[in-house]
Amino acid sequence: MTRVGNVATQAGRLDIGGVALVLGSAIAWSFGGAIARYLEVQDSWTIVFWRCLFAGIFLLTFMLIRDGGRGTLRLFRDMGWPGLTVAMGFATASTCFIIAISYTTVANVVLLQAGVPLFAALISWLIFREPISRITWAAIAAVIGGVAIMVSGSLEGRISPIGNGLALLIAVVFALTTVVTRRYPHVRMTPAACVGCFAASAIAGSLAGTWVVSAPDLALLFAFGALNLGLGMALFVTGARTIPAALAALLGTMETMLGPIWVALLHEEIPDSRTVVGGSVILVALVVYLGFELRRQNPRTPRAVPPTI
Numbered sequence: 008m009t010r011v012g013n014v015a016t017q018a019g020r021l022d023i024g025g026v027a028l029v030l031g032s033a034i035a036w037s038f039g040g041a042i043a044r045y046l047e048v049q050d051s052w053t054i055v056f057w058r059c060l061f062a063g064i065f066l067l068t069f070m071l072i073r074d075g076g077r078g079t080l081r082l083f084r085d086m087g088w089p090g091l092t093v094a095m096g097f098a099t100a101s102t103c104f105i106i107a108i109s110y111t112t113v114a115n116v117v118l119l120q121a122g123v124p125l126f127a128a129l130i131s132w133l134i135f136r137e138p139i140s141r142i143t144w145a146a147i148a149a150v151i152g153g154v155a156i157m158v159s160g161s162l163e164g165r166i167s168p169i170g171n172g173l174a175l176l177i178a179v180v181f182a183l184t185t186v187v188t189r190r191y192p193h194v195r196m197t198p199a200a201c202v203g204c205f206a207a208s209a210i211a212g213s214l215a216g217t218w219v220v221s222a223p224d225l226a227l228l229f230a231f232g233a234l235n236l237g238l239g240m241a242l243f244v245t246g247a248r249t250i251p252a253a254l255a256a257l258l259g260t261m262e263t264m265l266g267p268i269w270v271a272l273l274h275e276e277i278p279d280s281r282t283v284v285g286g287s288v289i290l291v292a293l294v295v296y297l298g299f300e301l302r303r304q305n306p307r308t309p310r311a312v313p314p315t316i
Contacts, residue, residue: 021250021300028246029258035239037265041273042231048224051105055211056218057225059101061232063204066197066241082198089191090199096184097203097240102210103173103180110170117263119174121154124260126182128253135190142299143253149292150260157263157285185255188247196244204237254300257293264289 048054070079086094107116124147131137188196212218220228247255264286270276 021297021303025246025249026254026258026297028242029250029255030246030261032239032241032243032246033259033261034265035235035242036259037262038269039231039235039262040266041269042227042235044270044274045227046224046231048220048228050216051109052211052215053217053220054228054231055101055105056208056215057220057228058232058236059204059208059211061229062237062240063201063208065233065237066201066204069241070197070201079198082195083202086194086196086199089187089194090196090202092187093184093196093199093244094202094206096180096187097200098206098210099180100177100184101203101207103177105211107170107173107177110173116170116174116177117154117158119171120178120181121151121260121263122175122178123182123185124150124253124256126179127185127256130182130186131189131252135186137251139253142296143251143257146257146292146296147253150257150289153285153288153292154260154263155285156288157267157282159281159285182252182256185247185259186252188244189250189252189255192248196248197241200237200240200244204232204240254296257296260289261293 043054046054067079070082074082083090104116128139128143128147132139243255243259267276267282267286
């Protein structure tokens, strides 16, 4: 088990491997909307049940192949309270999302979730005193503004305290899981993500009207769970260990920008001008921020050991 999380902080450089992994998770998650468009299942809880079940099975199978039975049991045993915190965070976010969109619009939920980088930065600074640079605050503000532009065309006048409160809870919980993953880099969080998936599946299964789905939908749900959710979780919890929590949350917003692109390409749903402008703002903000950090790092600093999932 390699301790790599503090390398970047101690050396003052950006961990390229961690950045790539978190970006990979955002790309994996961004296909969710495009896959969901193909599903014919009407019950949202049925979708969550199968999606999280397949994601949990994917993560468990991966660990069994890589670490064997005893090694996998050791990973679950050693994850401790940080792993349980991350597991509960993933389970809470997965289930609250379905409830939130039943009370308010998806646009409202997405807009409130844009605050994840801000919450992650505040939690890191308040609890762990992790310094946040001015360029990071500027990038956070630009990303929130870009998301606001993207969803401004679909915001509705109705305001639901329950729906918006749950959306805000999702943002805070996901920010907390990001910070915990960063602060305990020696803890493998893949088993935590696995536990979170199975917990969310159990909750959704108890609320689903039916577990029966067609064969084509079952195949889509497998991709939706194993490749979209499971693989995305594995990449995120690995990469987030090695880079600042605020940066990990910022990179995760690439999911919001890429989602409409895949829907447009696969379903010919052309995004409106606000979506294009807002997505461009997010992309420019992230590229400028990463470019600034790459120029700031010391090229003579030894490279960090590549993280392991």
